[in-house]
Amino acid sequence: MTITLSMSGWQELWQQSFTKIYHSSEPGIIETIVEYPQEMAKGYRRFIRLRSGIILEINDYVCENDFALELVLYKHWCTEFVFSISRDSLRCDGHHLVSGENYLATGGYSQGRSIFRAKERCLEVNIYIDFSIAKAFFDGQIEVLPKDLRLIVEDNYEQPYLPSQKTTSAMQLALQQILNCPYQGLTKQMYLESKALELVALQLQPMIMVNQTLQKQRELKSDDIDCINQAKVILLQNLHNPPSLLALARQVRLNERKLKEGFRQVFGTTVFGYLHNYRMEQARSLLAEKLMSITAVAHAVGYKNLGDFSTAFRKKFGISPKAYQKLM
Known part of the structure; x- marks a missing residue:
């Protein structure tokens, strides 16, 4: 059975729930825990004020029934960075949000129906940053941002969300460090703020890099890009025996310097850095399929020595090939 709530009904339930607020007694930290209304779910929302204009939320709940929230037209008050650790829901823009995704709620207008699944645990970490604070972060550097991100920072973006992206291993590590913070009081607040800002940086970095790459590509001639x-x-056709940089430059009729500089401009990394990243991503996909031994995977992506492969994989993903294959 699906329970449908209007926006006003949602707000009314939360107003009742806010009579059951728990405040942290830790000195040096402002932390509030609010239980979910019984009619909606079992769980809590935990808010930690990191500094003026920045709030960290840990949202952990299980719905008793499927329920739908009917959103009327409203505007976000801040930029929201959302990291889904465990979740199965349908966002109001029709995107099916699942575990291991993250997205940016932009401040644009939201309207539509969000659907939350019964008996599915939702665990997510949200970071709320006031627009004035977000703008201050990029003071004097706003031109490096892609157009969409620049409009978001300036609170002129009309859509409610940017497209979701996969949560990287670096993000997953920071999320686990937030959920398992080893500190108390003031040091806890400092630690959580550093991890929250790290997550924001990790989420924004690919967008900024793509924009910088596109800008640099415009400086290259189309023939050089080809x-x-x-x-x-x-x-990629010669994973097992890649040509030297000089040989590769001769094959594509460029001098070595232009190939090195142009490759970094187009792909954001060196020639052999790109090859290494491709090998590692291919290896990760093959390990996840569990159809090949680790030795066979190493050979498939061009490694003759299993030890070299294991070292490279651990350095790239922070986990050994054997442990990764077991997790999948």
Whole structure:
């Protein structure tokens, strides 16, 4: 059975629930825990004020029934960075949000129906940053931001969300460190603020890098870009025996310096850095399928020595190939 709530009904239930607020007694930290209304779910929302204009929320609940929230047109009061650790719900823009995704709620207008699934634990970490604080972060550097992100920071973006993206291993580590914070009081607040800002940086970094890459690509001639893309194809076709940088440059009719500089401009990394990243991503996919031994995976992505492969994989993903395959 699906229970449907209007926005006013949702707000009324929460107003009743806010009579059961628990405040942390730890000195040096402002922390509030609010239990979910019984009619909606079992669980809590934990708010930690990191500094003026920045709030960290840990949201942990299980719905007793499927329920739908009917959103009337409203505008977000801040930029919200959302990291879904465990979740199965349908956002008001129709996106099916699942575990291991993150997205940016932009401040734009929301309207529609959000659906929350029964008996599915929802655990997410949210970071709320006031628009004035977000703008201050990029003071004097707003031109490095892609257009959409620049509009968000300036509170002029009309859509409610940016597209969701997969949560990386670096993000997962920071999330676990937040959930298992080893400190108390003032040091706890400092630690959580550093981890929250780390998550924000990790979420924004790919967007900024893509924008910088596009800007640099405009400085290259189209013929040079074609040659650089051809070099990438040659590299990936020769995983087991990649050509030297000089040989690769000759094959695509560029000088070595132009290939090195152009490759970094187009792909954001060195020629062999790109090859290494591709090998590691291919290895991760093959390990997750569990159809090949670790030795076979190492050979498939161009490693002759299993020890070298294991070291490279651990350095890239923070986990050994054996442990990763067991987790999948």
